[in-house]
Amino acid sequence: MDPLITIAPVTGAMASPAGHYSHAVCHGGLVFISGQLGVRPDGTHTADLPFEDQVHQTLMNLRAALESAGADLGGVVKVTAYIVGVAHWPRFNAVYASVMGPARPARAVVPVPELHHGYLVEVDAIAVRGGYDGVPVPA
Numbered sequence: 001m002d003p004l005i006t007i008a009p010v011t012g013a014m015a016s017p018a019g020h021y022s023h024a025v026c027h028g029g030l031v032f033i034s035g036q037l038g039v040r041p042d043g044t045h046t047a048d049l050p051f052e053d054q055v056h057q058t059l060m061n062l063r064a065a066l067e068s069a070g071a072d073l074g075g076v077v078k079v080t081a082y083i084v085g086v087a088h089w090p091r092f093n094a095v096y097a098s099v100m101g102p103a104r105p106a107r108a109v110v111p112v113p114e115l116h117h118g119y120l121v122e123v124d125a126i127a128v129r130g131g132y133d134g135v136p137v138p139a
Helices: 051-068 086-100
Strands: 005-007 024-027 030-036 076-084 106-112 121-128
Touching: 024 051, 030 051, 051 086, 051 121, 076 086, 086 106
Parallel strands: 076 106
Antiparallel strands: 005 024, 024 030, 030 121, 076 121
C-alpha cells in the first residue's frame, strides 16, 4: 500500500466493518468515508426503525468515521446519499440539515430500489482534514 495512504482506526463510536473495507481512508489532506448504514456501534441494526432514526444513526456513523480520521462534519466537501424511495427525500433532508448545521457540502441524493440488510439510507462522503471555510456564497 502507498505509504501516503492511511486507514483510520475503528473506534468504540462505530461498529467494525462487516466486509473487506475501511470506514475511512486518508490520502494527503483528504478523507474518504465508505458507505455508512445505520448500524449501531455495538453492531446491532436499526433497519427496523423509522426512516428518520436510520438517517440519524447513519449520520452519527459518518461523524464517527470522520473523527477517527482527524476530520469533522465541517470538513465534508461531498456527500452521496442513497435512499430507498424518492418519497423519503424531504425527511432525509430535514434530518441531514439538523445534523450538518451550517455546513453545506456538495451533495447528491440517489433513489435506489433497495439497500443491504433492508436499510432505507446509506451515506458516503469526502472530507478535508482541518475543515474548510464551508461558507456558502450569497446569491
